[in-house]
Amino acid sequence: MNKVNKIIRRDLNLSILTGVTMLVLLWSAVFFGDAMYSLKNIQSMTFQIPEFGFLALAMMLSNMIGGIDLSIIANANTVAITSAYILNGQWAFGMTGSARIVAAVAAAVIVSLLFGLLNGVLISRTSAPPLIATLGTMTLFQGIGMAVTGGASVGDIDKGFAQMGKATLMQIPLIFWLFLLTAVILGTVLSKSKFGRKLYLYGDNPTASRFSAIDNDKMCICTFLLTGVLAGMAGLIVLSRVNSAKVGYGDSYLLQTLIVCVVGGIDPNGGKGRVWGVLIAVVLMQILSSAFTIMSLSPYTKKLIWGIMLVLVLGLNYALRKYTNRMELRKSLKEGC
Numbered sequence: 001m002n003k004v005n006k007i008i009r010r011d012l013n014l015s016i017l018t019g020v021t022m023l024v025l026l027w028s029a030v031f032f033g034d035a036m037y038s039l040k041n042i043q044s045m046t047f048q049i050p051e052f053g054f055l056a057l058a059m060m061l062s063n064m065i066g067g068i069d070l071s072i073i074a075n076a077n078t079v080a081i082t083s084a085y086i087l088n089g090q091w092a093f094g095m096t097g098s099a100r101i102v103a104a105v106a107a108a109v110i111v112s113l114l115f116g117l118l119n120g121v122l123i124s125r126t127s128a129p130p131l132i133a134t135l136g137t138m139t140l141f142q143g144i145g146m147a148v149t150g151g152a153s154v155g156d157i158d159k160g161f162a163q164m165g166k167a168t169l170m171q172i173p174l175i176f177w178l179f180l181l182t183a184v185i186l187g188t189v190l191s192k193s194k195f196g197r198k199l200y201l202y203g204d205n206p207t208a209s210r211f212s213a214i215d216n217d218k219m220c221i222c223t224f225l226l227t228g229v230l231a232g233m234a235g236l237i238v239l240s241r242v243n244s245a246k247v248g249y250g251d252s253y254l255l256q257t258l259i260v261c262v263v264g265g266i267d268p269n270g271g272k273g274r275v276w277g278v279l280i281a282v283v284l285m286q287i288l289s290s291a292f293t294i295m296s297l298s299p300y301t302k303k304l305i306w307g308i309m310l311v312l313v314l315g316l317n318y319a320l321r322k323y324t325n326r327m328e329l330r331k332s333l334k335e336g337c
Contacts (some may be wrong), residue, residue: 014277021284028291030095030200032283035294036287039171045286046172047241050179051076052253053282054234057186058227058266059257060278065203065220066270067123067130069227073254074141075115076235081145083108083236087157101161106230115141115326116228120221145247155244165240175237182233199223204271221225259310260285264316 028036035041055072062069083104085091115137122133167174177313190196202209202219211217239245264281266273292302 012278013272013317016320017263017265017280017284018276020282021287022255024284024287028287029331032291032294033159036109036290041290043168043171045290046176049282049286050173050175051234051237051241051250052256052286053179053183053279054230054237055250055253056257056260056278057183060261060264060273060275061223061227061230061264062130062134063261063266063268064199064270064273065223066177066206066268067220068134068258068268069119069224069231070134070236070254071115071138071141072231072257073250073277074138074145074225074247075112075228075231076238077247077249078145078230079108079111079143079235080239080249081149081154082111083239084154084157084245085148087161087239087247088154095337096156097160099159100158101164104158104161105236108236109229111224111241112228112232112235115232116225117221119228119272120224123224124217124220127317129273142247149247157239157243161240162243163241165237175240180228183275183279190275195222198313200271202270248307252299252306255303255306255310256285259306259313261335262310 055076055161058072059069082091085102086095086104086107089100092103095103119134119137122128122137123130124132148204165173165175169177188197198209198214198219201212202214202216206216209219235245238249242249260278260281261273262268263284264273264277266278292305297305
């Protein structure tokens, strides 16, 4: 029993999240049965998780350094639009087949890196609050996409690329395995590497980070470069899955990524959080989203529920912090006696 208590107290947020997720899984099995856990629905969920999951990882990184990235959706859509124009031949410059696909992916990486670099430089060099800076770049990226497309969707992409979004391995989409692999690599880098330790220190205390010979500006830029690439990957996945790109696709994901990060134990003030918490939170959100679809809830009702969830989780996190601080104070007083 003591071992169980130690495991739970080691990361109270993660333990509570795991328990809630298991309860939701059980609840959905009881009330929805095969409608939720049929092979067809499970495959549908694993097709949807990667695009949302990459956006959640991008938001997580910006939160871990005490910031926020409101531009991730606009980034993903603009990257998808750029790639779509290459894949449908309009910007292909005579390339065909696999060469066109490679060019589209390369363009996506370059554009997403440029967007991330702009965010990082704007925040680090001008000391602009991340909320204001990324709100501005979000509008900029949306404006670029709107100017290029005129508000229309861009489709008729290369069939070879479209098949990549539908390919499966062991009846699970390849894009889902790609998301899991990326999450494992990112989690390992954050927990085991020097870069990860620097990022946690920078997010927790920028002043202490600077006095520890860490280049805060460089850390900020590198972090937003990563968020840009992750958002760009989400854009490519959306493009391969729906075979078109458009400004404004997935706008509701912005609120949901914020909820996932808070539910997953990421501290918006920076310096705290784990990829595994975000992974569990993404699964929880997808199960709830599928349940809402089965219940035929309207988009407005869904937004109301997501908003209520965000407020409740913020309140719960505040109560947990107060409880943890009180327990630590009691422990230190006992040891002092």
